[in-house]
Amino acid sequence: xSTATKSGRKATVTTPGDREIRIERIFDAPRDRVWRAxxxxxxxxxxxxxxxxxxxxxxxxxxxxxxxxxxxSEQGVHGFxxxxxxxxxQERIVQTFEWDGMPGHTVLETLExxxxxxxxxxxxATSLFFTTEERDGMLQSGMEQGLSQSYEAxxxxxxxxx
Amino acid sequence: MVQYSAHLDRAFAAVSDPIRRGILGRLxxxxxxxxxxxxxxxxxxxxxxxxxxxxxxxxxxxxEKVGRVRTCRLGRERLAPEAAxxxxxxxxxxxxxxxxxxxxxxxxxxxx
Numbered sequence: 001x002s003t004a005t006k007s008g009r010k011a012t013v014t015t016p017g018d019r020e021i022r023i024e025r026i027f028d029a030p031r032d033r034v035w036r037a038x039x040x041x042x043x044x045x046x047x048x049x050x051x052x053x054x055x056x057x058x059x060x061x062x063x064x065x066x067x068x069x070x071x072x073s074e075q076g077v078h079g080f081x082x083x084x085x086x087x088x089x090q091e092r093i094v095q096t097f098e099w100d101g102m103p104g105h106t107v108l109e110t111l112e113x114x115x116x117x118x119x120x121x122x123x124x125a126t127s128l129f130f131t132t133e134e135r136d137g138m139l140q141s142g143m144e145q146g147l148s149q150s151y152e153a154x155x156x157x158x159x160x161x162x
Numbered sequence: 163m164v165q166y167s168a169h170l171d172r173a174f175a176a177v178s179d180p181i182r183r184g185i186l187g188r189l190x191x192x193x194x195x196x197x198x199x200x201x202x203x204x205x206x207x208x209x210x211x212x213x214x215x216x217x218x219x220x221x222x223x224x225x226e227k228v229g230r231v232r233t234c235r236l237g238r239e240r241l242a243p244e245a246a247x248x249x250x251x252x253x254x255x256x257x258x259x260x261x262x263x264x265x266x267x268x269x270x271x272x273x274x
Contacts, residue, residue, distance in 0.1 A: 010263070011256050021252055025259050029266040037262055043269075047261035075171040101178030102247055125255060129248060 019129045026122050031115040034123060035090050038111065061087055067095065082106075097127075106130045173250040176220035181205075182213050183243035185234075186222060190242055193235040196225075222246055 068081035082096035114122040200210040217223035
């Protein structure tokens with residue numbers, strides 16, 4: 001494990017693994033308000049876009065739901081999207097994240113809100129980066145086998161449909 | 163803050179183009195002149211200069227002109243395209259958290 005903490009910043013950034021980045025920050029607000037800021041589209045639009053105009057095209061906050069935000073900055077338009085994998089109210093959101101500018105580079109984001117019981121909330125954002133190369137590696141190993149098993153099942157199904 | 167955002171926009175713009183990611187990858191193997199790069203990527207000199215300038219403005223590449231040849235090399239941090247993207251991502255999350263903090267301050271005491 002390597003740690004790269006930059007001083008002078010309010011957030012703590014560490015790199016627990018080669019492809020993993022953990023960002024921690026304490027907010028001076030109760031957990032309920034931090035949760036709402038992350039899940040109420042009207043509030044989200046006010047901070048997520050770095051001050052640029054943010055259009056929330058989709059925000060289906062439930063497992064499997066799709067989200068898509070489009071940021072309009074002076075330099076251009078940036079689209080971000082993904083799907084929710086876990087939504088545990090007040091506590092945890094796990095979602096995929098992709099930027100239109102880097103297609104195929106998926107980031108798995110886990111957001112955790114910890115109630116510090118003194119009116120403050122610790123936010124831990126963990127991001128796991130998947131690259132095209134890693135995905136290709138996965139295809140060569142277990143997934144290929146999984147795929148051929150699926151095909152065998154499909155073959156059997158087709159056979160019964162004759 | 164506006165400054166921060168402009169810097170991020172430059173970093174995003176720099177890594178969003180497949181040719182520019184290719185240039186970073188190519189420079190990872192060694193320095194190259196603009197004309198080397200132009201021929202590697204089958205582009206005009208003018209087109210390549212534009213890409214290199216965008217990478218230079220984002221701090222990912224530095225260039226040096228000796229005589230009539232401009233040599234390009236990776237910036238001080240020698241970031242590969244993937245690492246450049248990861249860095250932009252972290253800066254984006256941090257900038258976002260700064261804004262979240264201000265929103266939470268602004269809305270203090272408000273009820274839903």
